[in-house]
Amino acid sequence: MEQEKISALVEENMKTIFAYALSRVSHREDAEDLAGDIILAILKSAPRIRDDNAFFGYIWAIAANTYKKYLYKKGRIRCEELDEGAADEKDFVQDILQTEQFSALRRELALLSREYRECTVAYYFEGLSCGETAARLHLSLEMVKYYLFKTRKLLKEGIGMEREFGTKSYQPAKFEFTVIFQGAANMEYQRLFDRKLPGNILVSTYHTPMTIRQLAIELGVASVYLEDEIALLERYGLLTALTGGRYQARLVIFTEEYMEEFFRTAEKSYVPVVGDILRSGAEKLPELRKLGFPGADMEDGRLLWNLLFWMMNEGCRLFRDRRKKADREDVGGDICYGSTFAFQEDHPCWSSAFAGYCGLHSGYAACYADYGILPAKNRYSSHGDEIARSLEAVLEGKAGAMVPVLAQGQKERLTAVFREEIASFAGLYESLYDCGLAVMGVHAPKNVGQILEPVMSKVLLFHTVGLIGSLAVRSGALAVPEDNGPLGGFVYRIS
Secondary structure, three states: OOHHHHHHHHHHOHHHHHHHHHOOOOOHHHHHHHHHHHHHHHHHOHHHOOOHHHHHHHHHHHHHHHHHHHHHHHHHHHOOOOOHHHOOHHHHHHHHHOOOOHHHHHHHHHHOOHHHHHHHHHHHHOOOOHHHHHHHHOOOHHHHHHHHHHHHHHHHHHHOOOOOOOHHHOOOOOOEEEEEOOOOOOHHHHHHHHOHHHHHHHHHOOOOOEEHHHHHHHHOOOHHHHHHHHHHHHHOOOEEEOHHHEEEEOOEEEOHHHHHHHHHHHHHHHHHHHHHHHHHHHHOHHHHHOOOOOOOOOOHHHHHHHHHHHHHHHHHHHHHHHHOOOOOOOOOOOEEEEEOOOOOOOOOOOOOEEEEEEEOOOOEEEEEEEOOOOOHHHEHHHHHHHHHHHHHHHHOOOOOOOOOEEOOOHHHHHHHHOHHHHHHHHHHHHHHHHHHHHHHHHHOOHHHHHHHHHHHHHHHHHHHHHHHHHHHHHHOOOOOOOOOOOEOEEEEEOO
16 A cells, blocks of 8 residues: 555544554553554555555554553563562562562452462462362362462562553443343343443453453453453353453444544535435425324424434335345344443434334324434423423314324325435435444454444434434525424324
8 A cells, every 4th residue: 555545544543543542541641652653553564555445454453463562561661670589480479478569469369360360369378289279179280280380470570560550440431232132121131231340341352352361450350350240241242252361342332433433424425415305305395284284384494304303214214124134144133232422412413312102191102303403492302291281282273283293194194295205315324324334444343343234224323313413404404493492303193
């Protein structure tokens, strides 16, 4: 790959590279150093990248290798000289037990994986012989001796280090786990991430596989407490055991960096598309008004705002029906994914709440979305109670409709009137799906490639409701109103 081209690509992805570095180290200055090392390594690799499409795969491989070298260099720099009396490996641990370095020894013991830790505790702290330790732990005598030998080397190296726990030891990632059940809900699965630790294990191992020892340092948690959590994540297929005692997350995680890049990319390409769909829909409004439902006399812009979510939802449903045959059958079971972003309600491309069916009283339901591009005073949820309370008066003709109110069967008539617009939204979702996959190709590790497509098709609506509302305003097809009236939904009869 040409140096000029790779330099441009690096510049485009500099924020993502720095975010990766910042998630791995404690201080911003260290993150800048690590990010600089990663960028330098990428630039040096340019002549070896023959295929432009391979560039994004190289980013994370190079980043992971550079991070490992960074950790090694950091450990070597901080390693201090041990006492001469502790130089003999045979008596090293016994000597430490008699010195003021005992607290450092306990710290290092907390980082050992199960086999090493159990052998060490049995031999040094409980006074068992190697043979007795082997019998208790159901290991061979040779394996016990091996574990004790390796433990002495690990402890000797670690005692002299000034350990620096990762940022997640005091500032855990905000991880949200979502599962779309295909059958009966598994409550243990659902509640697994009520605790902070499982989510932070997955976030820590998402791009770079880690051993339990590395996780213990990154999270500031003793290995003994990590082992059960790791076993549980393995059991549910969310964490994969690799060679060398390493583990890597096996689910798609949507980060803030991914979401912002997805929004920026979509805004560059699809503003005219959304505008054309809504202008076409506006031409159908006279036919729709003939249904005579309460609210049919609303001005065009307000009526389109109230129908927008329903149209995109129907279009996305059509898109997903087409995708069912294309999605990999071997994924099977429940669809799950993680998120580490938390947008505010007023983020212009986000929707904090939406529903195709939200039950009201007296056999009616609401279909609505709260668009971040709209002020809070205009969002449907801000008026939800008032809309429900006024429904009876609206049906009796004693009050004007705040939103359209459709009689039984009229919702189906909407589909007939806006059939072309729904098909156009389905086409838009095909494009947004491809856009999401392309952007995620930069942000996701290779090991989730097999599950990325079905996850993306399931989650796409959740990530695009607010985005399409923003695109509609940017296109000029819809406007942010000056009044306080509710926008974004309608009420319909269900029985």
